[in-house]
Amino acid sequence: MKKIFKVNKDFNNSRFDKWFKSKILDVPHSLIEKLIRKRSIKVNHKRTKTSYRVQTNDLVEIYGLEVLKKNIKKKRSIYKVSAIDKKRYDSFVIENNENFLVINKPAGIPIQPGTKSHKNILDLLKGTKYFTDKSPFIVHRLDKETSGILIIAKNREYAQLLTSLFRIRKIHKTYHAIVNGKVSFNKKTLIDNLIYFENNKKITQKAISHIKLIKSQNDFSFLELNPISGRKHQLRKQLLNIGFPIVGDRKYSIEKLNKKVNLMLHARKIKFMINNIKYNFEADYPNEFLNFLNTKIKSH
Numbered sequence: 001m002k003k004i005f006k007v008n009k010d011f012n013n014s015r016f017d018k019w020f021k022s023k024i025l026d027v028p029h030s031l032i033e034k035l036i037r038k039r040s041i042k043v044n045h046k047r048t049k050t051s052y053r054v055q056t057n058d059l060v061e062i063y064g065l066e067v068l069k070k071n072i073k074k075k076r077s078i079y080k081v082s083a084i085d086k087k088r089y090d091s092f093v094i095e096n097n098e099n100f101l102v103i104n105k106p107a108g109i110p111i112q113p114g115t116k117s118h119k120n121i122l123d124l125l126k127g128t129k130y131f132t133d134k135s136p137f138i139v140h141r142l143d144k145e146t147s148g149i150l151i152i153a154k155n156r157e158y159a160q161l162l163t164s165l166f167r168i169r170k171i172h173k174t175y176h177a178i179v180n181g182k183v184s185f186n187k188k189t190l191i192d193n194l195i196y197f198e199n200n201k202k203i204t205q206k207a208i209s210h211i212k213l214i215k216s217q218n219d220f221s222f223l224e225l226n227p228i229s230g231r232k233h234q235l236r237k238q239l240l241n242i243g244f245p246i247v248g249d250r251k252y253s254i255e256k257l258n259k260k261v262n263l264m265l266h267a268r269k270i271k272f273m274i275n276n277i278k279y280n281f282e283a284d285y286p287n288e289f290l291n292f293l294n295t296k297i298k299s300h
Helices: 016-023 029-037 065-071 083-090 121-126 156-167 234-241 287-298
Strands: 002-006 041-043 059-063 093-096 100-105 147-153 172-180 187-198 201-217 220-227 265-274 277-282
Touching: 016 029, 029 041, 083 121, 093 277, 100 121, 121 147, 147 156, 156 265, 172 234, 172 287, 187 234, 201 234, 201 287, 220 234, 220 287
Parallel strands: 147 265
Antiparallel strands: 002 059, 041 059, 093 100, 100 147, 172 220, 172 265, 187 201, 201 220, 265 277
């Protein structure tokens, strides 16, 4: 049986495979290729390619969709937002306008679903009043363990705009962190070649971050961090490299940690400009971060 879908303007000029995964089924790229080869998918009555850029009002024909859904044994179930979740996450909203939402993301919840996580920011927002008849677009990342400012676009136009601003470094982020050790310098710029592995291939990426000491007391230091580049786990890796791992970091650490302590890394501020309008947002510290800060550093 054939089903027909129309591409809306939010996906104009997007790759076909991205449209399919977002609007139809989140399946492996290879499966989409197979369906195209078998002519189970057509665009505007013609055979297509996964790299084809869909256009507004394109008609996508899919044959045997219901059978396909039944045959996907491990299809991810979307997290169902409870009334408690809705009430809780309302309190994390910093800015809500027609083009984007800014939230204070809590620590311990990933932005997207993964093999080890079910509850996530994307699915949670899909069930709220902020995205009625809209899809949330992630334009930058925060680690699961990191709290603080997160921007989510409400349409593809702003998703592309914000992504571009991040890429050309026109969006400035400020993090606050509590690290192990007494930092002796006031300001420092870290420049590292960080190593990553993708599909067993070694990749080296340059990482640049500015560091400013806010206060140091006993065996802990409170730092302000401004990453210039945007590498995965950049701040966590760079601080470990100079001997000051972030408190609560169970991945990049040099000693055994108290498993009850969360990662003391918080995305505190973000600022940017769009159409000559300046945007400045600040996220309050989580209670655990604030309690640790007041107990270990500020109270002395």
